[in-house]
Amino acid sequence: MYEEYWELREKPFRNTPDPRFLYHSSQHEDALMKLIYTINEGMGAGMMTGVFGCGKTLLGRALLKDLGPEKYKVAFITNPVVSSTELLRAIVRNLKAASLPTKQTELLADPLLENLNEIFMNNLRDGKETVIIIDEAHSIQDEKIFEELRLLLNFQLEDRFLFTLLLFGQPELKEKVANLKQLEQRIAIRCHLDRLNEEDTEKYILHRLKVAGKAESIFTKEAIKLIFEQTGGIPRRINHLCDLCLLTGYGKRVKEIDEKLLKEAAEKFA
Numbered sequence: 001m002y003e004e005y006w007e008l009r010e011k012p013f014r015n016t017p018d019p020r021f022l023y024h025s026s027q028h029e030d031a032l033m034k035l036i037y038t039i040n041e042g043m044g045a046g047m048m049t050g051v052f053g054c055g056k057t058l059l060g061r062a063l064l065k066d067l068g069p070e071k072y073k074v075a076f077i078t079n080p081v082v083s084s085t086e087l088l089r090a091i092v093r094n095l096k097a098a099s100l101p102t103k104q105t106e107l108l109a110d111p112l113l114e115n116l117n118e119i120f121m122n123n124l125r126d127g128k129e130t131v132i133i134i135d136e137a138h139s140i141q142d143e144k145i146f147e148e149l150r151l152l153l154n155f156q157l158e159d160r161f162l163f164t165l166l167l168f169g170q171p172e173l174k175e176k177v178a179n180l181k182q183l184e185q186r187i188a189i190r191c192h193l194d195r196l197n198e199e200d201t202e203k204y205i206l207h208r209l210k211v212a213g214k215a216e217s218i219f220t221k222e223a224i225k226l227i228f229e230q231t232g233g234i235p236r237r238i239n240h241l242c243d244l245c246l247l248t249g250y251g252k253r254v255k256e257i258d259e260k261l262l263k264e265a266a267e268k269f270a
């Protein structure tokens with residue numbers, strides 16, 4: 001709606017996990033490097049925790065794009081709040097295009113595990129790495145599901161794991177996993193995403209504007225300082241507030257977003 005007015009090709013602050021917009025802050029860069037290391041070095045399992053809205057799902061999407069389908073087979077599970085059998089089924093479905101048996105008796109965990117083992121071995125034979133990413137893993141309530149994931153990690157050859165498991169979730173995932181000692185011991189690499197600092201908040205805003213087609217800033221330095229204070233440096237909140245500012249500024253036909261306009265937009269910001 002306001003894109004043309006601000007000379008933008010597209011909306012810069014959409015709250016969607018679009019890897020094109022990824023701003024490589026040092027912590028996002030570090031996390032991405034560690035996740036790729038976990039996969040490429042065959043470390044078995046890794047865990048990325050992070051404050052809500054700080055980019056875990058986006059980083060997962062960016063990772064998926066980086067890995068590419070030629071060398072990697074990836075199951076990206078975004079809703080793990082299901083029974084352990086359903087989760088296994090979702091993993092198999094993600095990794096395999098062919099349809100699954102639907103007869104109730106065939107839905108039991110064992111045939112699914114057999115199915116998975118076969119997929120892992122086939123991928124290995126084809127020279128492909130298998131990766132299972134569980135997003136929102138903090139929302140898993142049923143310990144049986146974590147146990148199932150741990151058992152999956154026992155699918156190993158003498159010298160290597162058959163797949164890499166990556167768990168993503170909010171900070172409470174750390175405690176959940178800490179209570180499951182056997183799973184915890186298998187997590188080789190950990191990383192964490194926190195809120196952005198003030199400097200990164202500014203760079204983040206400029207980066208998203210640039211990707212959307214605007215090389216110079218629309219926000220004054222003072223406005224950016226206030227955005228940081230209002231949002232606590234949480235990208236999802238920054239997006240929301242910046243979007244409101246662009247809309248309010250368009251409504252008022254201002255040339256830039258300054259402190260005054262920001263305060264006005266912030267009134268509508270929860």
Ligand SMILES: Nc1ncnc2c1ncn2[C@@H]1O[C@H](COP(=O)(O)OP(=O)(O)OP(=O)(O)O)[C@@H](O)[C@H]1O
Pocket residue numbers: 014015016017018021022023024025028050051052053054055056057058059169170235236239
């Ligand atoms: N480094 C980044 N660069 C660009 N955009 C980002 C970055 N980090 C987060 N965002 C944006 O912030 C929004 C929230 O990010 P995302 O959904 O990935 O957070 P999350 O950590 O998965 O949150 P939740 O814990 O609620 O699932 C998305 O629109 C995303 O594009």
Ligand SMILES: [Mg+2]
Pocket residue numbers: 056057058135136
């Ligand atoms: Mg998420």
